Amino acid sequence: xxxxxxxxxxxxxxxxxxxxxxxxxxxxxxxxxxxxxxxxxxxxxxxxxxxxxxxxxxxxxxxxxxxxxxxxxxxxxxxxxxxxxxxxxxxxxxxxxxxxxxxxxxxxxxxxxxxxxxxxxxxxxxxxxxxxxxxxxxxxxxxxxxxxxxxxxxxxxxxxxxxxxxxxxxxxxxxxx
Amino acid sequence: xxxxxxxxxxxxxxxxxxxxxxxxxxxxxxxxxxxxxxxxxxxxxxxxxxxxxxxxxxxxxxxxxxxxxxxxxxxxxxxxxxxxxxxxxxxxxxxxxxxxxxxxxxxxxxxxxxxxxxxxxxxxxxxxxxxxxxxxxxxxxxxxxxxxxxxxxxxxxxxxxxxxx
Numbered sequence: 179x180x181x182x183x184x185x186x187x188x189x190x191x192x193x194x195x196x197x198x199x200x201x202x203x204x205x206x207x208x209x210x211x212x213x214x215x216x217x218x219x220x221x222x223x224x225x226x227x228x229x230x231x232x233x234x235x236x237x238x239x240x241x242x243x244x245x246x247x248x249x250x251x252x253x254x255x256x257x258x259x260x261x262x263x264x265x266x267x268x269x270x271x272x273x274x275x276x277x278x279x280x281x282x283x284x285x286x287x288x289x290x291x292x293x294x295x296x297x298x299x300x301x302x303x304x305x306x307x308x309x310x311x312x313x314x315x316x317x318x319x320x321x322x323x324x325x326x327x328x329x330x331x332x333x334x335x336x337x338x339x340x341x342x343x344x345x346x347x348x349x350x351x352x353x354x355x
Numbered sequence: 356x357x358x359x360x361x362x363x364x365x366x367x368x369x370x371x372x373x374x375x376x377x378x379x380x381x382x383x384x385x386x387x388x389x390x391x392x393x394x395x396x397x398x399x400x401x402x403x404x405x406x407x408x409x410x411x412x413x414x415x416x417x418x419x420x421x422x423x424x425x426x427x428x429x430x431x432x433x434x435x436x437x438x439x440x441x442x443x444x445x446x447x448x449x450x451x452x453x454x455x456x457x458x459x460x461x462x463x464x465x466x467x468x469x470x471x472x473x474x475x476x477x478x479x480x481x482x483x484x485x486x487x488x489x490x491x492x493x494x495x496x497x498x499x500x501x502x503x504x505x506x507x508x509x510x511x512x513x514x515x516x517x518x519x520x
Contacts (some may be wrong), residue, residue, distance in 0.1 A: 185408070190454065193449065201484055226450060227378065228378045228379065228380045229380070230380035230381075230382060230484055231380075232382045232383075232384055234384065234386060235384070236384065236387065237384065237385075237387075238387045238388065239385070239386075239388035239389065240389060241389045241390055241391040241393075241430070242468075243393065243395070244428075245395065245428075247442055250388070264383070275404060276386075278425065278475075280386070280388055282390075283433070284433055285432075285433040287390075292386070300452070310493035323416065331386070332390055337428045337429070337430060337487060337488055337489040338486075338487050338488050338489070339430060340388045340390065340432060340433040340486055340487045341390050341391060341392045341430055341431055341432045341487070342390055342433070343387065343388075343389055343390075344388040344389075344390065345385065345386065345387050345388075346385075346386045347383055347384070347385055347386070348384040348385075348386055349381055349382075349383050350381060350382050350383070350384065351379055351380070351381045352379060352380045352381075353378070353379040354378050354379070
């Protein structure tokens with residue numbers, strides 16, 4: 179019986195040797211195929227994208243007589259600009275939380291005294307500020323193309339507030355899980 | 356070859372990442388509020404009177420309108436005190452006849468409110484409160500009756516001053 183094994187130095191032997199001695203050459207190939215497959219997916223399916231911004235950098239509440247103005251309206255409305263792509267049927271959400279109560283030195287005004295209304299409803303909703311739990315501003319599912327929402331913030335006015343210039347920072351977060 | 360392989364691995368990870376994880380974006384908004392000093396005082400009545408009575412049977416005549424309700428509201432800096440004082444502009448007068456203003460006195464109800472005697476020389480404390488707030492109390496005035504008063508209709512003015520520093 180003839181020996182089927184190729185003679186050392188033949189082409190087949192060379193190919194097999196290449197295979198077995200340099201296995202790394204096949205790994206990049208498979209990775210490349212994966213990459214090509216991923217890149218070949220439609221953009222909407224491949225990349226879940228969120229664009230989110232707030233037009234205004236700051237808002238303020240002016241001083242007023244609590245008897246005649248029991249609810250203070252912020253100096254300007256807040257415009258939220260958002261866009262969701264590649265989200266399929268997934269949910270998205272915009273939340274807001276305050277880092278602190280309104281603070282002026284050692285004086286504070288509870289942040290829960292700040293409320294908002296928003297439009298359009300839905301996906302936006304009214305709410306009350308919190309320093310501990312992110313509050314939902316808007317929520318929906320699927321994609322959203324270049325959409326805006328408007329929030330109007332209000333502060334309950336009270337004689338119990340001590341004199342001062344109070345500040346707080348609100349952090350808005352848009353997520354598409 | 357290892358360098359190419361590493362690059363491809365990185366690209367694959369980057370390409371697959373959006374499929375594997377969610378996305379989030381944040382933005383911030385600075386919020387400010389201005390609270391200025393202010394004070395507001397409201398009296399339930401701008402006048403009161405004391406009816407004539409027999410000094411023997413009614414040595415102390417209460418104000419006919421009943422207690423005076425006072426609502427004091429003040430905004431001050433934290434740790435400061437809001438004060439309410441009252442001063443008579445003059446004694447009770449009827450023509451040339453005079454009854455000393457200190458024949459008027461009051462008792463008080465309500466947190467921070469205190470009783471006292473009317474004076475023309477020094478503003479008398481009616482109430483005081485720490486920090487900002489709104490407070491409601493009453494003053495019940497009495498007029499010390501006496502036989503030596505000349506007949507007449509006597510008047511004076513009491514000036515209340517609320518201060519929120």
